Amino acid sequence: xxxxxxxxxxxxxxxxxxxxxxxxxxxxxxxxxxxxxxxxxxxxxxxxxxxxxxxxxxxxxxxxxxxxxxxxxxxxxxxxxxxxxxxxxxxxxxxxxxxxxxxxxxxxxxxxxxxxxxxxxxxxxxxxxxxxxxxxxxxxxxxxxxx
Amino acid sequence: xxxxxxxxxxxxxxxxxxxxxxxxxxxxxxxxxxxxxxxxxxxxxxxxxxxxxxxxxxxxxxxxxxxxxxxxxxxxxxxxxxxxxxxxxxxxxxxxxxxxxxxxxxxxxxxxxxxxxxxxxxxxxxxxxxxxxxxxxxxxxxxxxxxxxxxxxxxxxxxxxxxxxxxxxxxxxxxxxxxxxxxxxxxxxxxxxxxxxxxxxxxxxx
Numbered sequence: 001x002x003x004x005x006x007x008x009x010x011x012x013x014x015x016x017x018x019x020x021x022x023x024x025x026x027x028x029x030x031x032x033x034x035x036x037x038x039x040x041x042x043x044x045x046x047x048x049x050x051x052x053x054x055x056x057x058x059x060x061x062x063x064x065x066x067x068x069x070x071x072x073x074x075x076x077x078x079x080x081x082x083x084x085x086x087x088x089x090x091x092x093x094x095x096x097x098x099x100x101x102x103x104x105x106x107x108x109x110x111x112x113x114x115x116x117x118x119x120x121x122x123x124x125x126x127x128x129x130x131x132x133x134x135x136x137x138x139x140x141x142x143x144x145x146x147x
Numbered sequence: 148x149x150x151x152x153x154x155x156x157x158x159x160x161x162x163x164x165x166x167x168x169x170x171x172x173x174x175x176x177x178x179x180x181x182x183x184x185x186x187x188x189x190x191x192x193x194x195x196x197x198x199x200x201x202x203x204x205x206x207x208x209x210x211x212x213x214x215x216x217x218x219x220x221x222x223x224x225x226x227x228x229x230x231x232x233x234x235x236x237x238x239x240x241x242x243x244x245x246x247x248x249x250x251x252x253x254x255x256x257x258x259x260x261x262x263x264x265x266x267x268x269x270x271x272x273x274x275x276x277x278x279x280x281x282x283x284x285x286x287x288x289x290x291x292x293x294x295x296x297x298x299x300x301x302x303x304x305x306x307x308x309x310x311x312x313x314x315x316x317x318x319x320x321x322x323x324x325x326x327x328x329x330x331x332x333x334x335x336x337x338x339x340x341x342x343x344x345x346x347x348x349x350x351x352x353x
Contacts, residue, residue: 016335024338027291027345028310034196036209044187044213051217052178 172232175223183223186232187216194240197307200295201244202251211247215240230321237312238322241304248300287348294344302337309334 015021174182194215199208218239219226226235295303304323308314309330320327 013331016331016338020342021335021338024341024345025310027287027341028295028306029313031288031291031311033192034199035192036195036212040209040213041187041191044216045184047213047217048180048183048220051221052180055178055221 168232172226172228175220176226178223183220190233190236191216193312194236196311197237198240198244200292200303200307201241201300202247203296207247211243212240214243218243231318234318234322237308241323245300290344290348291341294341297344298337298340302333302340305330305333306337306341310338
């Protein structure tokens with residue numbers, strides 16, 4: 001493929017250098033030069049002045065618009081963070097049940113260590129957070145009736 | 148290069164070497180109006196010569212030439228210097244001409260492809276093919292211009308950039324975004340097309 005390409009390019013060069021091809025080249029070279037009028041040049045200058053003014057205006061607008069846009073976005077973001085939607089709060093409620101269970105377990109274990117320590121088991125130590133187990137009573141009904 | 152001011156012809160200084168053109172380009176990048184004016188002076192006629200052969204309507208060609216320089220001025224800060232200013236300007240011109248041509252739906256009458264196997268070539272012994280003679284033969288120039296305008300824009304652009312603007316194959320390839328081989332092929336076909344046109348002219352004259 002490379003050889004074929006180089007052969008093609010070589011062949012094209014030879015054909016391009018042929019007498020007929022070079023004659024046409026000279027003819028095209030001999031075509032008269034083009035020239036533009038001063039009126040054209042004046043018109044171009046006017047358009048360039050307008051183009052410069054437009055570019056400077058865009059730059060000035062960018063100086064004002066970009067900081068304003070940045071501030072607006074920052075304000076919107078801050079408002080979103082400060083005033084979270086209500087669904088976010090309701091989602092937190094189920095967690096409180098788990099949290100309170102964990103806290104009471106921790107509280108009980110602390111009580112165990114502080115009060116019970118050796119000799120007492122967890123059932124013998126209760127906290128105010130947990131209601132007393134009605135079955136876990138020193139006195140039974142039979143005991144009460146026997147009195 | 149010269150410009151006309153009234154009836155006087157004023158010779159303008161062209162950026163003759165790379166260093167001076169590089170300095171001019173730097174100033175243009177900083178939106179130096181005067182520097183850009185010098186650039187326009189150096190290239191306006193050449194760009195117009197290319198554009199008016201790509202676009203038939205002379206008024207539209209003049210407007211498009213202005214568009215080339217307006218666009219160049221607006222985008223000069225993006226010019227990275229990887230190619231020459233000439234290549235860059237002609238690239239802008241080419242793309243604008245192609246866009247305009249598509250909008251105008253110009254349909255040139257293309258002559259069939261030249262068959263190298265035919266072996267017919269212009270007889271250079273014919274005195275009409277002497278460049279000096281051609282320079283003063285307006286009728287022949289008209290025939291040549293019509294021959295150029297009758298070929299497709301793909302062939303025309305390569306022919307003008309190489310034979311009229313004296314650009315190298317690699318530079319034309321860079322300007323038009325083509326492989327060098329394609330540039331050479333199109334140049335060959337463009338010249339062959341003109342050969343056909345001129346041959347018919349000579350036969351009609353004879």
